[in-house]
Amino acid sequence: MINATGEVVLLVQNLTAEVDGTPILKGLNLEVKAGEIHAIMGPNGSGKSTFSKVLAGHPDYTITGGAVIFQGQNLLEMEPQERARSGIFLAFQYPLEIPGVSNIDFLRVAYNSKRKHAGLEELDAFDFDDLVRQKLDVVKMNPDFLSRGVNEGFSGGEKKRNEILQMALLEPKLAILDETDSGLDIDALKIVSGGVNQLATAKNATILITHYQRLLDYIEPDFVHVMEGGRIITTGPKELALELESRGYLWVREEEEERVKVQG
Amino acid sequence: MKNMISMATDRTFAQFLKQCSMPNDGTLLPEAMDYLQALHDRGSAQLHEQSFPTTRDEEWRFTDLKPLQDTTFAPSAKLKLSAAEIRALMLPETHESFMVFVNGQLDCAEISNPPAGLLLSNLGLTFVSGMLLNAPELPIHNYLAKQLGADERFTALNTAGFKDVAIVWVGENTIVDMPIHLLFVAIPGQTPTWSQPRCLIVAEAGSQLTVIEDYITVGDGVHFTNAVTEIWMAENAEVNHTRVQQESQMAFHIGKTAVSQARNSRYTCNTVSTGAKLSRHNLEIHQAEEQTETTLNGLTLIGDEQLADTHSTIAFTKAHGSSRQLHKCIVDDRARAVFNGKVLVPKAAQLTDAGQLSRTLLLSSKARVDTKPQLEIVADNVKCSHGATVSQLDAEEVFYLQSRGLDQTTAQKLLTYAFAAEVINQIPVVSLRDRLAQQVRMQTQD
Ligand SMILES: Nc1ncnc2c1ncn2[C@@H]1O[C@H](COP(=O)(O)OP(=O)(O)O)[C@@H](O)[C@H]1O
Numbered sequence: 001m002i003n004a005t006g007e008v009v010l011l012v013q014n015l016t017a018e019v020d021g022t023p024i025l026k027g028l029n030l031e032v033k034a035g036e037i038h039a040i041m042g043p044n045g046s047g048k049s050t051f052s053k054v055l056a057g058h059p060d061y062t063i064t065g066g067a068v069i070f071q072g073q074n075l076l077e078m079e080p081q082e083r084a085r086s087g088i089f090l091a092f093q094y095p096l097e098i099p100g101v102s103n104i105d106f107l108r109v110a111y112n113s114k115r116k117h118a119g120l121e122e123l124d125a126f127d128f129d130d131l132v133r134q135k136l137d138v139v140k141m142n143p144d145f146l147s148r149g150v151n152e153g154f155s156g157g158e159k160k161r162n163e164i165l166q167m168a169l170l171e172p173k174l175a176i177l178d179e180t181d182s183g184l185d186i187d188a189l190k191i192v193s194g195g196v197n198q199l200a201t202a203k204n205a206t207i208l209i210t211h212y213q214r215l216l217d218y219i220e221p222d223f224v225h226v227m228e229g230g231r232i233i234t235t236g237p238k239e240l241a242l243e244l245e246s247r248g249y250l251w252v253r254e255e256e257e258e259r260v261k262v263q264g
Numbered sequence: 265m266k267n268m269i270s271m272a273t274d275r276t277f278a279q280f281l282k283q284c285s286m287p288n289d290g291t292l293l294p295e296a297m298d299y300l301q302a303l304h305d306r307g308s309a310q311l312h313e314q315s316f317p318t319t320r321d322e323e324w325r326f327t328d329l330k331p332l333q334d335t336t337f338a339p340s341a342k343l344k345l346s347a348a349e350i351r352a353l354m355l356p357e358t359h360e361s362f363m364v365f366v367n368g369q370l371d372c373a374e375i376s377n378p379p380a381g382l383l384l385s386n387l388g389l390t391f392v393s394g395m396l397l398n399a400p401e402l403p404i405h406n407y408l409a410k411q412l413g414a415d416e417r418f419t420a421l422n423t424a425g426f427k428d429v430a431i432v433w434v435g436e437n438t439i440v441d442m443p444i445h446l447l448f449v450a451i452p453g454q455t456p457t458w459s460q461p462r463c464l465i466v467a468e469a470g471s472q473l474t475v476i477e478d479y480i481t482v483g484d485g486v487h488f489t490n491a492v493t494e495i496w497m498a499e500n501a502e503v504n505h506t507r508v509q510q511e512s513q514m515a516f517h518i519g520k521t522a523v524s525q526a527r528n529s530r531y532t533c534n535t536v537s538t539g540a541k542l543s544r545h546n547l548e549i550h551q552a553e554e555q556t557e558t559t560l561n562g563l564t565l566i567g568d569e570q571l572a573d574t575h576s577t578i579a580f581t582k583a584h585g586s587s588r589q590l591h592k593c594i595v596d597d598r599a600r601a602v603f604n605g606k607v608l609v610p611k612a613a614q615l616t617d618a619g620q621l622s623r624t625l626l627l628s629s630k631a632r633v634d635t636k637p638q639l640e641i642v643a644d645n646v647k648c649s650h651g652a653t654v655s656q657l658d659a660e661e662v663f664y665l666q667s668r669g670l671d672q673t674t675a676q677k678l679l680t681y682a683f684a685a686e687v688i689n690q691i692p693v694v695s696l697r698d699r700l701a702q703q704v705r706m707q708t709q710d
């Protein structure tokens with residue numbers, strides 16, 4: 001924890017959501033304060049990506065109950081672009097390729113939409129070029145990638161680095177990284193996690209979604225949550241991740257069932 | 265010679281033929297006038313016993329010319345643009361290498377320091393002195409109206425009545441560095457008018473040329489453009505041709521591009537069609553000899569009630585020919601696009617390598633496209649592929665951009681532009697590319 005100020009960045013209360021009538025999130029609770037890094041782990045299909053997309057405002061998901069408060073505002077009432085401009089950033093599990101739009105134009109339009117929202121003057125192509133070149137260093141990206149189409153023909157690792165580059169430019173209040181570590185070799189993993197660590201400050205917060213403990217060797221979380229069946233069923237310190245790695249998710253589920261039985 | 269219009273000619277064509285007259289700029293020698301008269305008569309005769317196309321014609325199934333047929337046209341006037349108007353229409357790269365035709369007749373031209381082998385001219389030879397028609401040793405007779413398919417109805421109509429010809433002649437081994445801009449301006453009148461631009465490009469052996477053929481409307485009013493361009497490429501010639509059709513939404517535009525390629529020649533055509541209420545482009549490539557290459561990149565961008573039809577034919581005849589074709593349509597509102605891509609590979613055209621891809625982006629639920637690859641392959645040892653996709657904007661891509669702060673319309677516009685960019689980026693003249701990119705962005709605005 002980097003000198004947390006206690007400011008609550010995100011408050012999720014009893015959130016339920018469905019897609020095409022099928023419930024996916026089934027009562028999810030989470031509180032994230034400034035300066036914190038939260039890891040959300042859990043088996044495939046447990047709803048992690050759904051949760052991240054719901055936070056970013058993906059239109060496929062219908063919210064059926066609960067609340068999400070982001071910096072005191074009702075996040076669920078905001079359009080995806082308003083969320084982005086107010087400081088939500090989702091690094092996609094599968095970043096999209098957009099041939100025909102150059103990466104640098106895309107980055108500049110995104111950056112300027114945020115500046116405009118903040119009441120600042122937009123940067124012209126020259127000034128933006130200077131800025132983006134400084135940021136390239138965060139993910140050790142070759143400047144050649146700026147003139148290519150957005151993610152066009154990028155390898156899996158290059159796409160993930162490009163996501164972190166966008167994050168470095170947009171300086172979000174809350175970054176949600178969905179499986180940013182999957183498909184990375186060890187060198188790329190070091191670069192990406194180095195970038196994330198560099199960008200984490202006392203003023204912002206990070207949610208890391210992963211199902212490998214490996215990422216947590218490089219980015220140290222303050223909390224580890226386990227998600228299962230659309231809910232967070234247990235929360236613990238970073239050591240929980242190690243335990244999950246050796247004992248598997250089934251163990252958590254059994255403990256949870258035990259707990260429910262005792263309560264009931 | 266009005267008696268050439270026989271009783272058996274279709275009424276609409278007869279109306280048009282009646283209005284056809286000879287060029288009258290006074291500089292042509294009597295021999296030249298005789299030659300042109302014979303040419304006009306030939307065009308007129310080719311329309312003998314021809315009917316006006318209807319949707320019962322296989323070639324015109326999706327494109328109903330009834331609105332054209334129902335309009336009464338008069339010949340367009342010989343007009344001039346002001347120097348300021350011309351300046352505004354010029355490209356920086358071609359401000360010293362252009363010809364402007366208004367309603368099918370030369371308005372002005374500029375050519376500074378042309379390479380020795382380049383001739384830029386029109387029928388009357390009003391600026392580059394003394395050749396072609398007035399000098400029988402230059403074999404224009406062998407080229408004008410000599411392409412295969414010259415008897416096609418609208419091509420024949422043009423031959424029967426063109427008033428002038430834009431001529432670009434590139435001599436043997438001449439490399440023309442500067443792009444040549446041929447601007448065809450239509451200035452409509454108070455009541456509907458029509459004109460017939462004509463263009464002849466000859467690239468002799470080993471020559472290289474970049475040429476832009478550009479159709480626009482200045483002013484308001486219904487008009488009909490019936491244009492024909494013939495391109496002859498000798499051995500090892502290279503032509504990079506960009507054809508832009510941006511006439512007004514009140515225009516009817518029917519255009520033909522006929523290309524004949526000799527051995528080892530390389531032809532590229534980038535077409536961009538955004539204009540006219542009803543347009544048809546016939547693009548016909550004849551690979552006459554071995555080892556020729558053809559690259560066709562097409563973009564149609566239409567909305568409102570526009571209809572834009574592209575019919576292309578690549579006819580292989582000998583071995584080792586290759587072609588790459590990409591045709592893209594962006595269709596909005598209630599507009600309708602048509603693409604028919606014929607590829608003919610006869611027995612003698614072994615080892616042909618032909619690829620065709622048609623991709624359409626529909627921006628509204630009322631927009632529509634009729635796209636049809638038509639591969640007729642007889643040779644057995646060939647590599648031919650084709651594909652067609654029709655899609656809408658990808659909701660995931662829109663969301664991705666929104667999640668980075670772009671509002672929905674900006675995201676949609678950017679993605680639409682990206683779709684078009686694949687074709688626009690092929691245009692070799694930067695300022696034209698930028699201008700078109702700008703226009704695509706504007707046209708996709710709500
Ligand atoms: N757009 C969608 N349409 C249909 N089902 C979906 C959609 N998104 C997610 N799901 C379903 O919701 C469940 C949770 O998926 P997801 O959130 O991707 O899980 P995770 O990221 O934890 O692997 C899965 O059963 C998945 O099939």
Ligand SMILES: [Mg+2]
Nearest residue numbers: 048049093179
């Ligand atoms: Mg997932």
